[in-house]
Every structure is written in structure tokens, then in C-alpha cells.
Amino acid sequence: MGSLDTNPAAYAAFAADVEGFQPLNADDVRSYLHKAVDFVYDYYKSVESLPVLPGVEPGYLLRLLQSAPPSSSAPFDIAMKELREAVVPGMTHWASPNFFAFFPATNSAAAIAGELIASAMNTVGFTWQAAPAATELEVLALDWLAQLLRLPASFMNRTAGGRGTGGGVILGTTSEAMLVTLVAARDAALRRSGSNGVAGITRLTVYAADQTHSTFFKACRLAGFDPANIRSIPTGAETYYGLDPARLLEAMQADADAGLVPTYVCATVGTTSSNAVDPVGAVADVAARFNAWVHVDAAYAGSACICPEFRHHLDGVERVDSISMSPHKWLMTCLDCTCLYVRDTHRLTGSLETNPEYLKNHASDSGEVTDLKDMQVGVGRRFRGLKLWMVMRTYGAGKLQEHIRSDVAMAKTFEDLVRGDDRFEVVVPRNFALVCFRIRPRKSSIIAGEAEAERANRELMERLNKTGKAYVAHTVVGGRFVLRFAVGSSLQEERHVRSAWELIKKTTTEIVAGEDHK
């Protein structure tokens, strides 16, 4: 029994008791949703003043709320009260304009409204027939986004000439996009290497830069690749931590010479750690020599490529096999929304298709429709396309580009501020809206070496985060501990960036003064 346990008897009687239990009574739905909308409105109005990172200890919520499920019903107000009093104080506020950690989870009015409607319609679009409009709107939204990204027609579901050979699907995470393409590439490599069943899997090799998200290495293991065959190609400052095609070629050639089968290369446009960019076209050219699948992970930075000035980061994409990017990161579409495009849909569905009797129907049999279950891990799926379509329909290319550019401009402002203070350094060139910086070691200073710099920067991060006025995360680049300042939370304005900078300067001064007295 938690300390916030509320006595239902003190509240109005449960509304829907009169004619039996009606969980989806339209009046109740409207009433609950109006309460939820009021909460959301208040939340956005007040989130700026809430500590971004809460000062709670593990297990705090379990001590506040009752540990056993209630046996009787309670007015919805009780859940809302416990949400306000127990849950909100323990949230890390990703929606706060003072959130600069990880990558922002950008969002918009149109996306939230779209997701609400999808939740209420609650369709399960495993096949076209099970939800024709949901399937087609997802296909349309993906094709729209492909056009904004200027992807080649080979990645589109519909081209001027009718149904294309490529296509897309909306998944929950980049990891899933990696996993399903890894499996398709694995199966193709097994077939072409004449494997008896999966026996040849021990000979298949995969490649990615050492800056690639750790989830890639996990996805490889999920798909059954041998951990010993997962090549992490070292990167360095000379390529700004992007994948060096010469090193990739060397690794792939060495494996091929050893009788192994180079199967899959993952190139990243905008790494999580420091926003490094692997050269897509050059990677594709290397991989083509070995008939290996190339996937581009543009989870974060893909969104920027809707602006002509950033599109060059995707140059060569017409020669890769698949690309994924996540509008839930930087295209104002709430979680979850990862768009996967493949150049040859059949290579994916060949590995993922199922055809149980209970899902058979004329439309699927006709071959004229896309059954999206055959491009993902699971069977069931929400009405995933609605919110993404609503975002593009409402804001249009112009506002979406404005949003990207505004974030980049704010990041540039922050970068200039950092560069203007010689206690700090920007560690790698800023490509998008992420600034990797640190208090730099200086011989003349008390922060004389790398060890002292790491200690000072850790201290800076921890002090900042404890204030509740900013949340900044870290990474290690080239052996150096650096702070990641990611701009773009959807409520963020330039004043928040400037305030955070003031806080960083002030805290750094305190740290340096503290060091002086040691």
C-alpha cells in the first residue's frame, strides 16, 4: 500500500455503471480525453519550470503507489491525480526546452492528434484487407517522405510508372530496421554461398564503423551472426570519426581472401556519439565488389536531408540496398516512427513473409497489395502512417525545413559561444544540431592533462544535471570524455540555449575555483 493511495469513495461514482460496463462509451471517452488534453496543456505550459532530470532514487514510485492492483473501479480523476503527484515528479522531461541530452524526441500538435486518432480507431493492419486505408496512408506517407528526402524512385512504393519494386514500412525502432535487413541479407548470402540450411552462417561477416550505434552489434547477434564475424572498423580524427572506405575495403578483402562471405555493411549518417557521417557512396562502391548488402542508418540526421543544403550527406544512396531514418527523432513525430526503405521489397518479404490460413484473403492472393506484416518482425501493427502523414500534410515541406534550420541555427549559436570562450573546445566539427564540446586541458591551468579534463567535464555534467535547469549527456570521442549538447527539443527557443550556456560558464568557473582550492 503506497503513501499516495487514494480512497475511491471520496470521488464521484464510476460513470458507466448504469447499463453494464461500457469501456468505450463515447461520453466517457470524451470526458477522459478532455481531462487528458487539459493535463497536456498544463504540462507544456509548465514543463520549462520542472527539473529536467528528476532527483528520485530507484524504487521511489513503488513506494508511492500501491503495490497491489485495485480490486474495484475508481473515477479516472484518481489515475490523473496519481499521475500528477507521483509520476510527473519522477519523469525525465524530454519535452522540456532545457533538455539537451541524447537526441531530442521532437514532436508536434499534428503528430499527437494523429496518434490519438490512431489509438481510438485501434486498427490492426497486418494485411491490406485488415486495414486498407491504414496500409495505403502509410505507403503514401512513406512516398511523400521519400520525395522530401529526394530518395531515388527505386525506394518508393508507387512511382510514375505504377507500383515500384522497392518500398517502405514504418517500424518501431532503427534496431528493427537493422534486424530485418540483416536477416534478408543473411538469407541471400546463405543462398548464394550454397549453404546447407544455416550451416554457412559461421562464414558470414558484417561491417560497421566503430562509431556505429551499439544496437547494430546487438541486431547482428539477434540474427545469429557469429560475434567473431562482426567487424568494427576503427575510425579516427582524420575522418572526423566517419568510416574510411579504404579500411572497409581492406577488412572485406581480407575476409573474402580467407574464404568468408562479406554480407552486410551498415553506414551511419549522423552517429549517436558525435554525429559523424560515413561516406555513403564510397561505402556502397566498396560493398558492391563483394555483393554485400548496404544499409544506411540515418536515424537522426536523415531528417535534416529534407533541406537541400544537407542532402549531400546521402549522396550515393541510390546504390545502397536500404535506408532507415526516424521522424520520431527530428521530424516532429512522436514515438515511435522509424521509416525503413528497401530497394527490392521482395528481398525483404522473401525472408519475412508468412501466410497462415486465417489471414488469407483475395487482395493478398492477387499480389496487388502490400501486406505490411511481411516487412517487420511482428504481425500486428498500429495505424502507423497517420501521424506522419498529418505532420507532412499540416506543416508542409516549408515548415519542416524551417524547423530543421532553426535547430541548426541555434546549435550554431551555441557552437559560436563555446568557441568564443577559450576555456572550452569544440571537439569535432558540428554537422547538424549537436555540439560536442568540453572544458579543454591547458598546460597553464590546473586542468593540465587529459585525466584532469575528464574529471572536470564529468563534474561539469553532473553539476549541470543536478540543477534541474539543463540535462546534458556525454560520450567518449577519440578517447576524450566530451559533453554532447543536442539542440532541438520542440519547445526550445534560443533563450534556452543561451541560458544553458550561461549555466555552463558559471558552473565551470565554480569547478575551476574549486580545483584551485584543492
Next chain:
Amino acid sequence: MGSLDTNPAAYAAFAADVEGFQPLNADDVRSYLHKAVDFVYDYYKSVESLPVLPGVEPGYLLRLLQSAPPSSSAPFDIAMKELREAVVPGMTHWASPNFFAFFPATNSAAAIAGELIASAMNTVGFTWQAAPAATELEVLALDWLAQLLRLPASFMNRTAGGRGTGGGVILGTTSEAMLVTLVAARDAALRRSGSNGVAGITRLTVYAADQTHSTFFKACRLAGFDPANIRSIPTGAETYYGLDPARLLEAMQADADAGLVPTYVCATVGTTSSNAVDPVGAVADVAARFNAWVHVDAAYAGSACICPEFRHHLDGVERVDSISMSPHKWLMTCLDCTCLYVRDTHRLTGSLETNPEYLKNHASDSGEVTDLKDMQVGVGRRFRGLKLWMVMRTYGAGKLQEHIRSDVAMAKTFEDLVRGDDRFEVVVPRNFALVCFRIRPRKSSIIAGEAEAERANRELMERLNKTGKAYVAHTVVGGRFVLRFAVGSSLQEERHVRSAWELIKKTTTEIVAGEDHK
């Protein structure tokens, strides 16, 4: 350019243009959401009168909406107008009370409101630190549900004695639950069979009844199991299509004798095809002889086990390794929500854990918290626990049980109606709220044999579905084509079930008369 293309100039100017683009302006959010709530209210009030299965042709929506993304912004009303006029007419209405296909996607006011708030907060809870309250509320909701299901404490995150060794996670689909447990079982089997890397994978075998959902066989392939080692154990009418433990033992023993490594058994409680129930305890006993992982897929029927009268279907669950069930099917929680419980969390995280520098934090290092990313395929994750917690908090065990019982009672009513008309037969015993029935072949009738029965039942299904007044799906059980009548859509009342039955009778009479004239 689609036929429904709307001219933005005819609408009010875009609201947030005054001070730069504010995608999450609180006033806009409220305004958009109020429009969405009005839509949802109208939708629930009118969905009964909409054709359940739309009469649209593949590509219909692509012809209605513009094929290129808009370059400029448009008032949200335009997206809403196109939703109403182009999307809704092409939806299969899972929320319709006349929906009897597949399994219902049940829903409730509390769930939708919870999901709305989760979309607005838009946290990404990969680690505890990234969203402490979201992680802890998910853990709490899972423990509450475990108590409702009377799962043993070994599956709970928190027990009376503190943190347990087991625990749960909310995933998107049953397929993901199968995949992650298959991978954990695979890795354990590789280790104990002394495999060099994944070389031993060719010796690992997995087992499930032939009635198991096709996604299981897909998940096995995703995890790299050899298709030749996936055993589909035949079932028959003598066990009502449930798995026969003797046959399972025979298959596992034969494999073990052949030097293979029995690795994983999937038992289903409530199969998709006909709601067959595999005997959980007996399956666990057989698997234990081989040290194989046992997973229980109770996606649909697990929800019924919150009622004491259905709980016996889980007898023996204390001896299995994992169980998954999906509140998005039958516990009034909108998609997606699949709860996976494992008895030993470390067996799962051992295969799924990642620890990149940019996610490191004190809480994770302390070992005192659950980082839910290590129990799923992906890294990012929504605030998944909120809606499930709100459903239990608001309705309580009593209303949830009432909801299950009411659905089962309606299914019983339908079953009785079918049994009362000798043109029909109930093909397998009804276990939950699914009735599998058909027009039966009778020597004295024009539907004299199995071939004629299949033709007549297909005809019945197609005619029913074309009316728009009911949507019924089919399966094949024991070689017979049967109709699946799944009761429980959240707006459904007994009158809808009775109307559907009247329609079935009338249509059958027409078919039989038609056959007479052939």
C-alpha cells in the same frame, strides 16, 4: 494530384506563424486535440453504421490524395477533412460492434487517454535514468497484472522480499516476445553444448504444435535457427488441436538421440486458429527433461486468466521460463501492448544487453535499476506502461473480470444459437469468446460433402462481409474450412451478436436456395 486535393487558401491562416514556427505551441496542441477528440466522439457514435469491411479497391487512397508532399503548411482542418472523406471510408473498422473477425482489438477510455499523455510527454525510456517514472510505472503495471493473473512471484519485478530475479517488459508484439526469448534460449543452448561461436546452431531444435501462430516459425528463422530444425508437432481432434505431450516427448527424444539439442518449446494458450490450449504443465515437464526453454504464448486468452474460472489454463506456469500475453487483444488497452514475463531476467539481458558510453550513468552502473532496453529488440521505447496502469487503476480487477465474462457470455449465447439450428455445427469446443462454426455437410442436403461444405461456407463468409453489416474471418481446422466468430469488440452488445446471427441464418437460407437452383 488526387481528387480530394484541398486548397489551403480557402482556410484560415496557419496559426503559429507570428513568432516563428512553434510545432508544440500549447494552444495549438489543445486546439488540434480538441478537434481530434470531437472526431473520436463522432466516430464511436457512428461506427456501428459504417460498413465494417470497406468496399475499396487496392490503390483507392492513392487516387484520392495528392501524390506529392505539400510544400506549404495548411490548417489542421484540412488533414481532418481528408481523414474524414478519404481515409475513414477505406478503413476496416476494428472498433465496430459488428466486427467479429480475427481477435477483437479491445480498448477503453482510460487506455486511449493514457496513450495520449504518453505521446505528449514523448519520453524515450531506454534506461531508468532516461525516464525513471516511466520505467517504474511499467514495472509496477506488469507486477499488478502478474498478480491479477496469479503468476508466481518468480515472474515479478518486485516481490515481498525486494527485487526479484524475474521480471517483465512491455513489447510491441508477441513476435518480439518470442524472438527475444528464442535468442536467450539459443545462446544458452550454444553455451551448454560447447559450441564454438554460433557453429552449433545447426544442432539446435525448437518445437511447437502445428496450431501455433505462424509468427513463431518466422521468429525462429529471424533468430537463425535452421528451418529444418523447427518441429511442427501434429495435433488432432482427439486433443481438440492442443499439443499432445506424448508426441512432443517423442519428437524431442528422437532429436536428442540423434545428437541434436532441444532448445525451446512454445506452448499456446488460446491458439489464433481455434483457441486450442496446449497443456502448459505437461509441456513444461517434457521440456525439463531436455533443459529446453518453455515459452507460453497467451496473447489472446491470457487476459481471460484474470478470472478464477479460466486460470486453470495456466496451471504449471510456475515451471516455464517465460510467458507473454497482450492486453491490446483482450484487456481494453489499445495497441500496442504485449507483456512479456521471464523467470530469470539475467538469461534475457545476458543476450540483449548493450552498454555504449553515451548511455552510461550511475543508476545503471549501480545495478539497482532495470534498463528496459536490455529486454527488447530496440533501444528507444515509448512510455509503454502508462495506459496499462491507467486501465487497471481505473477499472480495477472487478470491471476487468466483468468485461471478460460479458464477452464470454455473449459468445456462449452465439454458440447456443448455432447449436440450435441443425444446418450448422460448432466445430471445436468453445474455450473463450471465439466460436468456430460452419454450415455442416449433410447427406440429405445439397451440401452433401466436404467440398460442397467448404464452398457454401466460403460463400457465406463472402456474402456476410460484403453486406458491411458484419465481418467474419475463417480458418481451416482439421482440414475443414470453418468460420471464426470472435466476440468482444469493445462497443459490442448482445444485440449485435444476435443481429449477426440473424444475418448468418438469412444468408445461409439464400445460399442453400441458390444451390437448389444450380
